[in-house]
Amino acid sequence: MSPALIDQFDVSEAIVVVIDILRATTTMCVAFDNGVELMVPVAHIEECAAYKDHGYLIAGERSGEQLEGFDFGNSPFSYTPEAVAGKRIAITTTNGTRAIKAAQERNARAIVVGAFSNISTLAHWLIRQNEHVCLLCAGWRDNLTLEDTIFAGALARKLRNHFNRFQDTCLVAETLFSSANNRKRYFFRNSSHYRRLIHLNLQEEVKYAMRRDTHPVIPMMIGNALYDISANKDDYQDYVQQVLQTQEIVQPVITPAAQQAGKWAQ
Numbered sequence: 697m698s699p700a701l702i703d704q705f706d707v708s709e710a711i712v713v714v715i716d717i718l719r720a721t722t723t724m725c726v727a728f729d730n731g732v733e734l735m736v737p738v739a740h741i742e743e744c745a746a747y748k749d750h751g752y753l754i755a756g757e758r759s760g761e762q763l764e765g766f767d768f769g770n771s772p773f774s775y776t777p778e779a780v781a782g783k784r785i786a787i788t789t790t791n792g793t794r795a796i797k798a799a800q801e802r803n804a805r806a807i808v809v810g811a812f813s814n815i816s817t818l819a820h821w822l823i824r825q826n827e828h829v830c831l832l833c834a835g836w837r838d839n840l841t842l843e844d845t846i847f848a849g850a851l852a853r854k855l856r857n858h859f860n861r862f863q864d865t866c867l868v869a870e871t872l873f874s875s876a877n878n879r880k881r882y883f884f885r886n887s888s889h890y891r892r893l894i895h896l897n898l899q900e901e902v903k904y905a906m907r908r909d910t911h912p913v914i915p916m917m918i919g920n921a922l923y924d925i926s927a928n929k930d931d932y933q934d935y936v937q938q939v940l941q942t943q944e945i946v947q948p949v950i951t952p953a954a955q956q957a958g959k960w961a962q
């Protein structure tokens with residue numbers, strides 16, 4: 697329901713699906729479908745900006761708005777093939793990248809990115825792995841959000857016949873999805889983040905985020921970056937090893953001030 701609850705689960709034995717429907721994980725799926733090579737999720741603004749000196753494009757969002765001096769914000773419409781194909785992008789967002797980092801810091805067995813746009817591809821892949829799965833909603837500043845919970849319920853529904861046990865939180869999400877399924881627009885429109893995005897004139901982005909199966913990718917954390925494993929999904933472990941052997945890790949040094957900055961201001 698929220699990254700604040702992640703310590704309720706032992707994710708070291710689970711594939712964690714990070715969910716930030718509005719908009720980080722939706723946008724990541726678009727970027728990978730449009731050919732981005734890799735995306736490095738980063739917690740701090742200053743750290744993300746430092747990737748620029750290493751040949752990366754940089755994407756930064758806080759409270760829905762693009763950060764000054766960054767190449768991208770968090771709009772799925774900006775990540776066109778012309779802008780991203782073959783490129784490396786470092787990205788920091790208010791909640792989505794934070795949720796990815798939270799799973800990484802707890803040594804999740806694997807971390808993948810979920811959105812309505814890749815739901816069926818992801819569900820089929822998860823079913824074939826025969827592993828525990830944890831659906832991690834990014835929420836908003838540690839609070840539950842309707843759109844992430846509805847998506848978690850939609851994914852849980854697809855996984856239901858293939859898994860043994862579901863946490864109550866998962867059943868809550870599935871129940872919410874059942875109520876919302878045919879009225880997603882109504883639910884989304886009443887959500888707090890919708891109101892935030894509408895204020896920024898981003899209603900088209902909300903509609904876009906509700907579309908299913910438009911980007912059949914599986915972004916997975918390998919080392920410090922996300923890569924699309926969909927072309928290697930049946931034997932992705934070999935691909936992971938290949939990436940790990942060739943990956944160049946960039947580790948920008950950030951000032952103590954940036955490290956100590958408030959949780960949401962970073």
Ligand code: 3SL
Nearest residue numbers: 718719720760789791792
């Ligand atoms: O919180 C996040 O990571 C973002 O997805 C929020 S926003 O949709 O860009 O406002």
